[in-house]
Amino acid sequence: MTRVLIIGNGPTAHRLASALTDKGFTGTVTILGEEPRGAYDRVALTSYLTEGRDLAYPEISGVEVIKGVKATSIDPQAKTVNGTIPYDVLVLATGSAPFVPPVSGRELDGCHVYRTIDDLDAIRTSAARATTGVVVGGGLLGLEAADALRGLGLETHIVEMSPWLMPRQVDEGGGAVLKRHVEALGLTVHTSSGVLGIEGHEKVTGLRTPDTLIEAQVVVFSAGIRPRDELARAAGLAVGERGGIVVDDGMRTSDPAIYAVGECALHEGQVYGLVAPCMTMAETAADRIMGGAAAFTGADLSTKLKLLGVEVAQFGAMSGALDVTYLDPVSGVYKKLFVSDDASTLLGGICVGDAAPYATLRPFVGAALPAAPSDLLFSPVAVELPGDAPVCSCNGVTKNDVTEAIKKHDLTDVAGVKSCTRAGTTCGSCLPLLKKILTESGVATGTGLCEHFAHSRAELFKIVQVRGITTFTQLIDEHGTGRGCDICKPVVASILASLNNGHVLEGEQAALQDTNDHFLANLQRNGTYSIVPRIPGGEITPEKLIVIGEVARDFGLYTKITGGQRIDLFGARVEELPRIWRRLVDAGFESGHAYGKALRTVKSCVGSTWCRYGVQDAVTMAIDLELRYRGLRAPHKLKSAVSGCARECAEARSKDFGIIATEKGWNLYVGGNGGFTPRHADLLVQDVDTETLIRTIDRFLMFYVRTADRLQRTAAWLQELDGGLERLREILVDDVLGICADLDAQMAAHVVTYADEWRATLDDPVKLSRFVSFVNAPGTPDPSISFTTERDQIKPELLQVTSR
Amino acid sequence: MTWTPVCPLPDLQPERGACALVAGEQVAVFKAHDGALYAIGNQDPFSGAFVLSRGIVGTRNGEPTVASPMHKQVFSLVSGVCLDDPGTVIPTFQIRVTMGMVEVSVK
Numbered sequence: 001m002t003r004v005l006i007i008g009n010g011p012t013a014h015r016l017a018s019a020l021t022d023k024g025f026t027g028t029v030t031i032l033g034e035e036p037r038g039a040y041d042r043v044a045l046t047s048y049l050t051e052g053r054d055l056a057y058p059e060i061s062g063v064e065v066i067k068g069v070k071a072t073s074i075d076p077q078a079k080t081v082n083g084t085i086p087y088d089v090l091v092l093a094t095g096s097a098p099f100v101p102p103v104s105g106r107e108l109d110g111c112h113v114y115r116t117i118d119d120l121d122a123i124r125t126s127a128a129r130a131t132t133g134v135v136v137g138g139g140l141l142g143l144e145a146a147d148a149l150r151g152l153g154l155e156t157h158i159v160e161m162s163p164w165l166m167p168r169q170v171d172e173g174g175g176a177v178l179k180r181h182v183e184a185l186g187l188t189v190h191t192s193s194g195v196l197g198i199e200g201h202e203k204v205t206g207l208r209t210p211d212t213l214i215e216a217q218v219v220v221f222s223a224g225i226r227p228r229d230e231l232a233r234a235a236g237l238a239v240g241e242r243g244g245i246v247v248d249d250g251m252r253t254s255d256p257a258i259y260a261v262g263e264c265a266l267h268e269g270q271v272y273g274l275v276a277p278c279m280t281m282a283e284t285a286a287d288r289i290m291g292g293a294a295a296f297t298g299a300d301l302s303t304k305l306k307l308l309g310v311e312v313a314q315f316g317a318m319s320g321a322l323d324v325t326y327l328d329p330v331s332g333v334y335k336k337l338f339v340s341d342d343a344s345t346l347l348g349g350i351c352v353g354d355a356a357p358y359a360t361l362r363p364f365v366g367a368a369l370p371a372a373p374s375d376l377l378f379s380p381v382a383v384e385l386p387g388d389a390p391v392c393s394c395n396g397v398t399k400n401d402v403t404e405a406i407k408k409h410d411l412t413d414v415a416g417v418k419s420c421t422r423a424g425t426t427c428g429s430c431l432p433l434l435k436k437i438l439t440e441s442g443v444a445t446g447t448g449l450c451e452h453f454a455h456s457r458a459e460l461f462k463i464v465q466v467r468g469i470t471t472f473t474q475l476i477d478e479h480g481t482g483r484g485c486d487i488c489k490p491v492v493a494s495i496l497a498s499l500n501n502g503h504v505l506e507g508e509q510a511a512l513q514d515t516n517d518h519f520l521a522n523l524q525r526n527g528t529y530s531i532v533p534r535i536p537g538g539e540i541t542p543e544k545l546i547v548i549g550e551v552a553r554d555f556g557l558y559t560k561i562t563g564g565q566r567i568d569l570f571g572a573r574v575e576e577l578p579r580i581w582r583r584l585v586d587a588g589f590e591s592g593h594a595y596g597k598a599l600r601t602v603k604s605c606v607g608s609t610w611c612r613y614g615v616q617d618a619v620t621m622a623i624d625l626e627l628r629y630r631g632l633r634a635p636h637k638l639k640s641a642v643s644g645c646a647r648e649c650a651e652a653r654s655k656d657f658g659i660i661a662t663e664k665g666w667n668l669y670v671g672g673n674g675g676f677t678p679r680h681a682d683l684l685v686q687d688v689d690t691e692t693l694i695r696t697i698d699r700f701l702m703f704y705v706r707t708a709d710r711l712q713r714t715a716a717w718l719q720e721l722d723g724g725l726e727r728l729r730e731i732l733v734d735d736v737l738g739i740c741a742d743l744d745a746q747m748a749a750h751v752v753t754y755a756d757e758w759r760a761t762l763d764d765p766v767k768l769s770r771f772v773s774f775v776n777a778p779g780t781p782d783p784s785i786s787f788t789t790e791r792d793q794i795k796p797e798l799l800q801v802t803s804r
Numbered sequence: 805m806t807w808t809p810v811c812p813l814p815d816l817q818p819e820r821g822a823c824a825l826v827a828g829e830q831v832a833v834f835k836a837h838d839g840a841l842y843a844i845g846n847q848d849p850f851s852g853a854f855v856l857s858r859g860i861v862g863t864r865n866g867e868p869t870v871a872s873p874m875h876k877q878v879f880s881l882v883s884g885v886c887l888d889d890p891g892t893v894i895p896t897f898q899i900r901v902t903m904g905m906v907e908v909s910v911k
């Protein structure tokens with residue numbers, strides 16, 4: 001049996017191993033990785049820092065991964081690595097190392113590179129005690145790193161040797177537009193600037209350039225990469241003069257039993273630092289190892305990416321006989337096409353601020369232009385992609401591959417296309433194109449919220465959080481179109497409320513709210529509202545019950561006990577709401593948030609205090625939880641319950657989070673639902689103490705608030721979560737994403753900033769002024785509202801429907 | 805044409821409606837993001853409730869709209885046409901500002 005040993009556990013190694021498995025390789029595959037963790041997606045590193053995204057690749061079954069072991073030697077004669085690990089075929093996927101320029105002070109505490117998760121964790125630690133950071137290098141990776149520093153809340157500088165940013169992807173004109181975008185985000189850009197040295201004793205205090213001293217506590221070097229070829233060099237394999245392990249078209253090194261793939265390989269004098277060619281190399285090597293004849297013949301270096309919110313793309317050549325430029329400095333868009341001297345053949349293009357031409361025109365590089373160049377730039381025409389056009393260059397998928405997969409497997413969404421074709425699984429830049437092909441194939445798609453935002457709720461949440469956006473206007477101006485609608489406005493209102501804890505009727509936020517949130521009450525069918533005061537845990541004193549009764553009687557309201565152990569008061573007119581709430585607040589009641597996508601109620605049984613069977617004090621727990629999470633705005637309503645024993649009288653397992661007492665402590669169940677699609681909640685943690693219970697619920701709720709879709713209850717969210725309950729436990733309990741501290745802090749902030757919305761409204765004449773029937777006749781009640789009587793209570797009179 | 809003063813212009817919150825009673829008619833008045841004013845009937849034709857002034861203001865393909873807070877049908881603030889059911893049209897009224905006062909005419 002052939003033993004394949006892969007040194008290195010990056011994306012290329014992972015791809016090679018999965019390609020071998022997919023192709024039915026019958027030998028053994030072992031991966032030796034020096035990092036203490038499994039393979040992860042390096043392309044998305046920044047999202048790990050700024051969003052806490054999990055970058056881990058799925059494990060490949062049947063492949064042995066040895067983690068935390070560095071390969072130190074290869075013996076090509078004995079065919080062993082480190083003297084002990086035997087191989088028949090060895091693949092070097094050792095990647096590259098960041099280049100750190102030899103400047104003084106580069107070893108100081110606070111200096112970092114940007115390559116691994118460990119690097120990012122170290123940057124995060126340094127950033128925690130820093131105010132300013134500098135990134136050395138204004139290329140693709142440098143801007144990524146700058147985005148990360150900015151996401152960590154640092155004032156960020158970029159120092160770049162070239163006269164403009166991203167010199168390998170854009171020309172001077174594009175660089176100028178890019179710089180304006182970056183500066184508009186508050187970053188400082190120093191171009192044509194070298195680094196003289198890093199200042200500081202033990203810790204970094206600044207970075208000196210020929211022009212200035214930038215005071216900073218964090219420095220990230222991102223000034224290029226060098227292939228890691230030292231193992232190969234020591235083993236006597238051929239390496240290039242400027243580094244890189246020499247390989248042929250089959251990825252074979254000068255030793256026929258040894259291959260090299262990815263960033264460490266030197267093919268035809270070229271080292272590739274982009275993910276797409278590395279993936280092609282992995283596929284080629286896998287084919288060759290299995291006796292195939294696949295050949296790597298160089299790669300397209302086109303790139304499209306979104307950095308710091310700016311789209312940048314480059315495809316084909318970066319020069320040509322003729323060029324056509326579109327420049328809109330107002331909206332920061334720069335697009336340039338290079339064409340042949342007879343203006344008939346497209347040679348390449350550069351885009352900043354709008355990368356649309358990348359998707360539509362890249363397939364035409366080297367071919368006849370589908371329209372006049374100026375038309376293509378000025379008024380984007382719909383261009384039909386040819387069938388053999390590459391859609392996903394990372395994985396070599398053409399449009400035909402995608403359309404055939406859609407037909408063959410009846411695919412209806414991007415996720416399906418990704419899993420069937422691999423398109424879009426690497427850098428993700430072709431996802432919009434996949435969506436478009438799906439649409440063209442007659443399949444409706446879209447995770448975008450509505451016509452105003454192409455983003456899902458979770459994406460908008462990240463944008464608001466990372467960019468520190470505080471108003472709807474800023475968000476839609478920068479990331480959307482138009483002025484919003486009844487779908488996106490409440491979503492944004494909820495996100496702003498989740499993150500800022502400000503009053504939901506403050507300033508511009510008021511205009512975003514659904515009518516329920518706007519009047520802090522629930523709209524009923526005849527235009528009146530219902531009122532639900534909070535009754536934590538369902539426990540209420542006789543005095544308070546009497547107040548509710550008196551208020552209902554005095555205002556003529558219909559009363560009903562709700563399913564959540566509260567009392568609902570129906571039939572209040574808009575102008576009556578403040579007067580009703582004045583009485584309730586004075587008696588010690590507060591908003592029950594029955595009108596909001598927020599925590600509703602925590603039901604409870606009487607628990608061990610009274611019940612013969614109870615094993616824990618369910619009522620106190622329910623009250624504590626309700627008071628802790630009251631007012632928390634979420635993608636949808638949140639319900640909870642606490643049962644004092646396994647008899648489960650509070651029906652906790654039908655709740656978003658339900659707690660059931662045990663002899664030893666508490667069991668926490670999550671993702672339950674009554675409603676339209678009932679679902680029993682799943683056991684997340686068992687027999688935990690109160691502190692652990694609350695900490696776990698804190699994290700569960702905040703993680704849900706961050707990542708769920710609009711109007712997605714926890715049940716659906718959990719079912720769609722990649723890796724399911726097991727994964728959720730790893731994230732919330734084992735903290736595999738390293739986000740728990742953030743989640744804890746976010747919940748702590750919610751708890752301390754909570755204030756009763758109704759009390760705050762009663763104290764604010766501006767907010768109160770909106771509770772009128774008619775602006776020009778505030779004393780006149782709405783004449784359309786009338787009631788009859790049923791079982792001694794009011795009942796709304798039916799209204800005349802006037803639509804056809 | 806009779807103009808009825810409704811409220812001072814600053815009393816209208818941008819992108820949020822208010823209801824006025826004009827010659828016995830319930831009129832929902834709106835001030836858009838760009839300051840443009842609109843007046844439509846306050847009754848939601850689908851539920852019969854007089855609630856359109858409490859809907860969310862926005863745009864659909866650039867057209868200013870309000871969504872009924874009852875069941876979310878979207879109406880054009882310009883034409884009164886229900887964009888989700890173009891056969892249903894609600895009344896629109898003239899609106900203007902005179903000396904800082906918003907005025908509506910229903911006839």
